[in-house]
Amino acid sequence: MELRAPRRGDRHELAVDCIRAGIEAAHPRNVLRRTVGLEGEALVVDGERYDLEPFERVLVVGGGKAAAGVADALEAVLGDRIDAGAIVTYDPNAGDRIDHLPGDHPVPSRQGVESTRQIHDLLADADERTLVLAVVTGGASALLPAPVGSVSLSDLRTTTEALLESGADISELNAVRKHLSTLKGGGLARTAAPATVVSLVLSDVVGNDLGVIASGPVSPDETTFDDALSVLERHGLTVPDSVGERLERGASGEVPETPTSGDPVFDRVTTHVLADGFTALDAAAATARDRGYTACVLSSRIRGEAREAAKSHVAIGEEVVATGNPVAGPAVVLAGGETTVDVRGDGTGGPNLEFALSAALELTGGSVLASVDTDGKDGGTDVAGALVDAETVEDAGIARDALARNDAATYLKSRDALVRTGPTGTNVNDLRVLVVDGDD
Numbered sequence: 001m002e003l004r005a006p007r008r009g010d011r012h013e014l015a016v017d018c019i020r021a022g023i024e025a026a027h028p029r030n031v032l033r034r035t036v037g038l039e040g041e042a043l044v045v046d047g048e049r050y051d052l053e054p055f056e057r058v059l060v061v062g063g064g065k066a067a068a069g070v071a072d073a074l075e076a077v078l079g080d081r082i083d084a085g086a087i088v089t090y091d092p093n094a095g096d097r098i099d100h101l102p103g104d105h106p107v108p109s110r111q112g113v114e115s116t117r118q119i120h121d122l123l124a125d126a127d128e129r130t131l132v133l134a135v136v137t138g139g140a141s142a143l144l145p146a147p148v149g150s151v152s153l154s155d156l157r158t159t160t161e162a163l164l165e166s167g168a169d170i171s172e173l174n175a176v177r178k179h180l181s182t183l184k185g186g187g188l189a190r191t192a193a194p195a196t197v198v199s200l201v202l203s204d205v206v207g208n209d210l211g212v213i214a215s216g217p218v219s220p221d222e223t224t225f226d227d228a229l230s231v232l233e234r235h236g237l238t239v240p241d242s243v244g245e246r247l248e249r250g251a252s253g254e255v256p257e258t259p260t261s262g263d264p265v266f267d268r269v270t271t272h273v274l275a276d277g278f279t280a281l282d283a284a285a286a287t288a289r290d291r292g293y294t295a296c297v298l299s300s301r302i303r304g305e306a307r308e309a310a311k312s313h314v315a316i317g318e319e320v321v322a323t324g325n326p327v328a329g330p331a332v333v334l335a336g337g338e339t340t341v342d343v344r345g346d347g348t349g350g351p352n353l354e355f356a357l358s359a360a361l362e363l364t365g366g367s368v369l370a371s372v373d374t375d376g377k378d379g380g381t382d383v384a385g386a387l388v389d390a391e392t393v394e395d396a397g398i399a400r401d402a403l404a405r406n407d408a409a410t411y412l413k414s415r416d417a418l419v420r421t422g423p424t425g426t427n428v429n430d431l432r433v434l435v436v437d438g439d440d
Contacts (some may be wrong), residue, residue, distance in 0.1 A: 138204025347407020350379020
């Protein structure tokens with residue numbers, strides 16, 4: 001990962017170093033090095049042993065932004081014990097025993113559909129003597145599209161775009177997508193049954209809800225067709241006829257629900273969350289402490305409108321300076337989670353860019369804030385986020401206008417405040433670092 005960001009002083013350097021440490025800690029090669037190994041003929045995942053001898057075949061399937069790294073790490077551990085595999089990611093590498101297949105994010109594509117079909121075919125003859133290692137990482141909802149029934153890819157794309165622009169959170173978005181796909185909402189587990197499935201998860205979801213991460217391909221789905229319809233109604237969305245008809249038919253009982261808790265398709269499924277947002281926060285906090293700063297982790301579960309969440313984060317930094325609460329300065333105030341943007345304009349930006357620009361309007365003194373998406377792409381942009389201070393905003397009126405037009409990226413680029421990492425190979429939500437001293 002090549003992290004490029006403006007560096008204007010020690011606080012900027014520290015913020016960048018915290019971001020780098022957080023992303024590196026959540027990279028699959030480091031995560032699996034800590035959590036997955038081979039002991040004789042047993043695969044050990046997060047302390048749990050799986051004897052490989054009873055299985056005639058070991059398959060690796062799945063997808064997401066971190067899937068390539070997980071696949072590479074599994075090949076390093078298991079080698080030729082892996083009989084076949086296929087993962088879908090937006091930045092595929094060349095695997096040895098596991099095929100790396102292309103897909104697109106955040107809107108599903110034709111190549112994603114074709115890649116997902118190969119996973120479905122690979123699982124078609126799985127049986128009791130098959131061990132399936134399911135790689136579940138953030139981004140797989142879009143990367144693994146398998147439109148169901150009469151729902152076309154075009155209709156799925158239109159629905160996804162409408163939900164993204166509406167400001168719907170990830171739980172709402174996935175409640176709809178799970179009822180329009182054959183592999184989401186427990187569909188992959190149903191396809192693989194009666195095989196033994198061990199799911200390796202890198203979470204990009206606040207609270208690590210297994211039914212939401214990657215739309216829960218191997219997890220029970222507690223949402224219903226009625227829930228999906230409620231999401232569309234709540235956000236006032238009009239969707240293609242095939243989508244509306246599918247959801248209405250499901251709500252009336254004409255289409256079977258996705259499998260829920262107690263369904264026998266989950267009898268042989270075990271899930272391990274190997275990394276999440278706190279993995280990155282913990283590493284960033286350790287870096288801050290190494291530099292002599294007090295580290296304060298506010299939460300790994302921050303959500304809501306990005307520009308409003310930013311004001312609260314900055315306010316806590318102000319409290320550190322004014323009263324020494326919740327910690328005394330010098331301090332690094334950290335947070336993660338997944339904020340959203342209610343798109344009203346036609347500009348370029350994303351949640352972390354809006355968070356950073358909103359924060360920059362509030363910052364005083366020498367405080368510095370970095371806000372990035374750990375996958376390296378904030379919203380629909382090609383940048384991870386931004387690094388800002390009180391001098392980033394030269395004209396508050398112009399900055400507020402940029403926010404109103406959802407054009408934070410353009411403004412921050414003009415102020416040389418963008419953070420670029422390229423694809424990081426991981427995805428554990430957003431990471432925000434506020435550096436303050438006690439005498440700002």
